[in-house]
Amino acid sequence: MTVLYHAPLSPFCRKVRLTLSEKRIDTDLQEERYWEKSPDFLRRNPLGKVPVLRIDGLVMSESQAICEYLEDVYxxxxxxxxxxxxxxxxxxxxxxxxxTFHREVTVKVLGERITKKLTGAGYPDSRLVKEGVTRIKVHLDYMAHLLDHRRWLAGDVMTLADFAAAAQLSVLDYSSDVDWHRxxxxxxxxxxxxxxPAFRGLLADQVVGFPPPPHYADLDF
Amino acid sequence: MTVLYHAPLSPFCRKVRLTLSEKRIDTDLQEERYWEKSPDFLRRNPLGKVPVLRIDGLVMSESQAICEYLEDVYxxxxxxxxxxxxxxxxxxxxxxxxxTFHREVTVKVLGERITKKLTGAGYPDSRLVKEGVTRIKVHLDYMAHLLDHRRWLAGDVMTLADFAAAAQLSVLDYSSDVDWHRxxxxxxxxxxxxxxPAFRGLLADQVVGFPPPPHYADLDF
Incomplete structure (x- = not known):
């Protein structure tokens, strides 16, 4: 059985979840409180990061290496x-x-607002949140520029590029930090x-203490 | 002509330089003061990051995407x-x-000690430098664990994995931050x-105001 050890609001886990689901690889999702660094988890990945994927007798880490492997084999x-x-x-x-997007936006907005509280790492730094909230505008404009002459982000077919982008935007949408009108x-x-269909699992995510806004799972948002 | 816009102490530029050189792709190196964000440079890469590679009529960014392209085409x-x-x-x-290595070590040690001064971004934060200097030990031990049963980092042949690792270690060696006795x-x-031979260019690098230690270019260090 394929098992993915993940955290619901990790964009890197979400990128892998979308890829597994799109390729119809039946996967058991195991939520991992990675910040507690349990001995079992550190055995699977000494770096203590998610995602970790157990597949084909391998235990894999690093989301992009995992996605490239899935593309090679499936x-x-x-x-x-x-x-x-x-x-x-x-x-x-x-x-x-x-x-870039993760470092300039997701870490500063979601990382400060939710991940810090969730992992007991302290209080949000409002200066960083503000930087992230300002910076996302530039990135949404760049995406619009790409989509101006393409059906999907990297061209006319859906690719890993769309999953990487949607993974980041979907966790920011969970905390209502994407201005969809822009x-x-x-x-x-x-x-x-x-x-x-691959997106359904992500839209069902619920993090205790941090309910998503109503539009999060609404296809007509 | 193939042109690489780079900064001498950027590990990502070094990874691409090693790959180009190993594949014997004749390249003109143009040093880029990326932090000055000149209009010409921002035209080549709106994100203002190095490396930027001009090759085969394309202008490319993102070091790993570049290396995978070079592997596909050359x-x-x-x-x-x-x-x-x-x-x-x-x-x-x-x-x-x-x-992980870059974020936990290179950014904290080289970023604070050299890049900040070079780019006029302020004074080093000694707490971060200390964290990086402590953390590199764990990573050197992990590398030793890999090399214990392999000739190269990812197996018995030299690969991009060795170039990615050597790129980070070589910039840290430039600032004498690698304990080779460990x-x-x-x-x-x-x-x-x-x-x-691919390493020669890196060993000849000189950054004004920050001379490398004598052992940096010494093959018998």
Whole structure:
């Protein structure tokens, strides 16, 4: 049985969940309180990070390495094109969301507002929250610029790039931190990806003490 | 002509430089004062990050997307195995160095000590430097654990994983922040990679105001 050790509001876990689900790989989800660093969990990943995926007799970590493995071994449906230039563009956008977007927005907004309280790491730093809230605008505008001449973020088909972006935006939407009115093109794209069967699990997530807003699971938001 | 816009002490630029050089792709290196955000540079990469690679009529960013593209289009010599499990292991280690190692060590040590001064971002925070200096020990021990039963970090052949790791360690070695006595296995591995022709350019780097220690370019360190 394939098992994913995850945290509901981790965008990296969500990227892997979307990929597993889109590829119809039946997976048992185990919620991991990774900040408690239980001996069992540290045995699975000494770095103490989620996601950790148990599949094909392997225990895997690092979300992008996991997604590339799933693409190599479970190629249908494909989430990475075959043309090297198109593959590059997908990986560029994945890197942009996993690194820059996450660091400039998700860590500052969700990390300060929710993760800190959840993990007992102290009180939010309002200066950082404000920086993140300002910065997300630039990134929504950049997404709109990409979507202006493409159906999906990296081109005309849905790829890992869309999952990497939707993973970050969906956790920020859980804390009502995405202004969907700013860029109608980005809202249309999110509505399209939100209505996919692979997204259902994410929309059912509930974190105790932090209920999502009503629009979070609404396909017509 | 292939052009790489880079900063000498950026580990991500170094990972790409090693890959280009190992694949014998003749490249013109242009040093970029990325923190000055010149209009020309922002046109090449609106995010204002290095490396930026101009190749095959494309302007590319995001170091890992660049390395995967180079592997797709210039497969000789190969830096990524063909077996999916081995590919996973390479990408896991690349992710580990690009993300965790960089965030826990390089940003705190080199970022505080050198990058801050270089870019005019203020004075080093000695608490962060201390955290990084403590944390590198854990990572050197983990590398020793990997190298205990492998010739290279991800297996028996040299791969992108070795370049990702050597890129981080080489910038820390530039500021004398690697204790090579701690793990002889790691020192042997670094001696091996340091003696490759692809490494020569890195060893010739000089940052004005921050001369490297004598052992930095010494193959017999």
């Amino acid at each position: 190629p249908t449906p494909s989430l990475l094109p075959t043309d090297p230039r198109e593959r590059y563009e997908v990986r560029r956008i994945v890197g942009y969301f996993d690194d 860029q109608p093109g980005v809202k249309d794209w999110y509505a399209k990806i939100k209505s996919r | 497969p000789t010599p190969s830096l990524l195995p063909t077996d999916p499990r081995e590919r996973y292991e390479v990408r896991r280690i690349v992710g580990y160095f690009d993300d 793990q002889p296995g790691v020192k042997d591995w670094y001696a091996k990679i340091k003696s490759r």
